[in-house]
Amino acid sequence: MKRSTAVFLQGLIIENPLAIIMIGLCSALAVTTSVANGIGMSLAMTFVIVASEFIISAFRKLIPESVRIPIFIIIIAAFTTMVDLVMKAYFPDLSKAMGVFIPLIVVNCIIMGRVEAFASKEPVPHAILDALGMGLGYTWVLVGMSVVRELLGNGTILGIQVLPETYQPILFFVLPPGGFLVFALFISLNLFLKKKWLESPLGCPDPEGGK
Amino acid sequence: MIKSMFRLGIILSLFASGACVALAVVYNITGPVIKTQEERALNAALKDIFPESDGYSDITKELSSPDPKIQILNAYAMTKGGSLLGVAVKASGPSYSANAVLLSGIKVDGTIKQVRVLQISDTPGLGANAANPGYYVDKAKKITFTGQFEGKKITDPFKVKEDVQAITASTITSRSLTAIVKVSADAASTYISQKGGAK
Numbered sequence: 001m002k003r004s005t006a007v008f009l010q011g012l013i014i015e016n017p018l019a020i021i022m023i024g025l026c027s028a029l030a031v032t033t034s035v036a037n038g039i040g041m042s043l044a045m046t047f048v049i050v051a052s053e054f055i056i057s058a059f060r061k062l063i064p065e066s067v068r069i070p071i072f073i074i075i076i077a078a079f080t081t082m083v084d085l086v087m088k089a090y091f092p093d094l095s096k097a098m099g100v101f102i103p104l105i106v107v108n109c110i111i112m113g114r115v116e117a118f119a120s121k122e123p124v125p126h127a128i129l130d131a132l133g134m135g136l137g138y139t140w141v142l143v144g145m146s147v148v149r150e151l152l153g154n155g156t157i158l159g160i161q162v163l164p165e166t167y168q169p170i171l172f173f174v175l176p177p178g179g180f181l182v183f184a185l186f187i188s189l190n191l192f193l194k195k196k197w198l199e200s201p202l203g204c205p206d207p208e209g210g211k
Numbered sequence: 212m213i214k215s216m217f218r219l220g221i222i223l224s225l226f227a228s229g230a231c232v233a234l235a236v237v238y239n240i241t242g243p244v245i246k247t248q249e250e251r252a253l254n255a256a257l258k259d260i261f262p263e264s265d266g267y268s269d270i271t272k273e274l275s276s277p278d279p280k281i282q283i284l285n286a287y288a289m290t291k292g293g294s295l296l297g298v299a300v301k302a303s304g305p306s307y308s309a310n311a312v313l314l315s316g317i318k319v320d321g322t323i324k325q326v327r328v329l330q331i332s333d334t335p336g337l338g339a340n341a342a343n344p345g346y347y348v349d350k351a352k353k354i355t356f357t358g359q360f361e362g363k364k365i366t367d368p369f370k371v372k373e374d375v376q377a378i379t380a381s382t383i384t385s386r387s388l389t390a391i392v393k394v395s396a397d398a399a400s401t402y403i404s405q406k407g408g409a410k
Contacts, residue, residue, distance in 0.1 A: 063226075067219045071226045078230035082237045089244035092252065099332065175334065 007126050011114075011133025013197060018141040018183075019190035023109040027101045028142055029179040035158045038146030040094045044087065044102055046135030048079045049111050050128060053119035057127030060120050072115050073106070080105045110134060141186050148182050149173045257287060260299050260316035260325045264289040270298070274398040280305055281394045284312065286402070295319055298402055300395035306387040307333040311341075313357075313391045317399035321365050326357040326392055331384075338384030348376040356385070365396040 015021055018028055031037040055075050056063070063071050084102045087095040095102065105111065114134050119127040150156055153173030155163040172178045257267055267287040274286045281304035289296045297318040303310045311331045316324035328342035340346035341356045348356050356378050363374075369389050371377050377385035 059226075062222070064219055064222055067223050070223060074223075074226050074230045078234055081234055085237055085241040085245070089241035089248060092248045096330070171337075 004126065004129055008129045008133040009197070011130060011135070011137040012140075013137065013190060013193050016137040016141060016190050017110040017113075017134050018138060019187045020194070021110075021113070022187075023113060024138070025183075027104055027108065028138075028145070029176065029183060031098060031101050032142060032146040032149050032179060032182075033153070033174045034097070034150050035143065035146045036094060037097055038143045040087070040091070040098055041101060042135075042139035042142045044080075044083045044098075045105055045108065045110070045138055046132075047083055048076065048105050049114060049135045049138075050131040051079045052076045052111055052115055053127040053131035054124060056115050057119040057122060057124045063120065068116075068120060072112065072120075076111055076115070077106045110138065141190070144189075145179070145182050145186055148185075149178060153178060256314055256327065256329070257289065257299055260314060260327065261289040261296055264291050264296050266290045267299070270402065274298075274300065274402055276302070276394050277397055278304075278390070278394050281391055283395070283398055286399070288402075288406075289316070295403070295406060297324055298399035300399050301329065302391050302395045302398075303330075304387060304391040304394070306331065307338045307381070307383045309333075311384075311388060311391065313388060313395065315360075315392050315395040315399075317365065317396050317403070319403050321400060321403075323360045323363045323365060323392070323396060326360045328357060328388070333381065333384045338378065338381040340378050340381070341384055341388055346378070348378060356388070360392055365393075365400050369393040 011017065017023055018025065027041065031041045052072075052075050056072060080103065083105070084095070087098070087102060114130060118130045122130070147157060150158075151162060152170050153175075155161060155167045155169050170178075173182065257264070267289050269285070270288045271283065271286045274283050276283045281302055283300060283302045285301040287299045289299055297316055299314060299316050301312065301314045303312045305311075309332045311333070312329040314327045314329050316326070318324045331339055331342050333339050333341070344355060346355060347353050348359060354376075356376070359376055367374050369375060369392070371382065371385045371389055375385065375389050
């Protein structure tokens with residue numbers, strides 16, 4: 001398997017930031033009460049991680065080791081603020097619903113972690129693939145969770161009534177404990193997918209490139 | 212040592228200024244859009260509370276909250292053809308999980324016109340039902356939590372479970388929101404009695 005594919009799959013499944021590394025959970029559990037929020041948060045997060053990894057990887061030779069963390073934070077914070085401003089201007093309702101969780105992308109461990117562990121050492125194309133993998137890995141878990149939670153907890157998807165009117169919504173799913181339960185189901189789903197990948201005839205996609 | 216400090220400082224400031232320039236560009240593009248969005252939202256909210264009004268003036272500075280925990284964010288005197296119809300008060304106060312923001316309309320005759328929940332972050336399905344137009348505290352009459360304030364006299368006691376119906380299993384939310392409405396109404400009535408008395 002080519003290294004670029006391996007890098008991409010790394011974030012998507014093998015080391016899914018939410019389901020395997022289990023970082024950035026606070027905002028993930030908090031916003032998944034509705035599908036619109038889940039999609040909004042994933043898009044914002046994916047944009048910030050791709051843009052940050054791109055810039056940091058492109059400038060990696062100009063960033064001195066001793067001040068790298070402040071520089072990473074400046075770059076991540078700048079992109080997060082841009083997303084926040086654009087959302088406020090063009091999607092005011094969504095921005096209102098997400099509240100403080102958009103500005104909090106700055107301190108999301110997924111971005112800090114990938115920038116420090118990957119983008120600051122790797123060439124631009126791989127950094128972008130890694131960011132896309134991580135961003136989409138985050139997206140599918142987040143959107144999946146929000147679909148389950150909104151459907152069972154409210155009987156709707158994207159605010160549209162899907163289940164019959166007689167359906168009594170199971171409030172538990174939009175409350176925090178339901179979030180944890182649904183999250184646990186997605187952890188097992190991801191592990192199942194990971195196991196399938198590892199046992200597939202293609203062989204184990206080794207992100208280290210067969211070292 | 213000193214030399215490397217300068218070098219690092221300069222590099223850091225270069226990155227910071229780059230980020231600042233990029234942010235300034237985005238801010239200049241989105242700033243005016245955000246402002247018109249906010250104005251449109253405010254106009255729509257005020258129009259929603261006092262549909263018959265044709266103008267308003269900002270009187271935020273003339274109102275003060277009698278309760279230190281509840282803040283009056285904005286207040287507008289709603290007028291029609293120059294005469295005062297009532298006061299719209301946007302106030303924020305602590306609720307179950309975080310601050311809630313309500314917009315209340317108070318008529319010159321001392322009754323509440325309408326109450327709208329602008330922001331609430333309480334438990335979905337429980338406290339957050341305060342903002343749900345399909346949740347009725349009085350199922351028979353189809354009256355929502357905020358709907359029950361319509362036409363209420365501001366001299367009423369505003370006691371939850373006495374003259375105010377609570378949201379099921381959300382007494383704290385119900386109490387906090389009622390307190391915000393009460394404070395808004397009191398502040399507005401002080402203003403109205405000053406202005407209305409002079410007429």
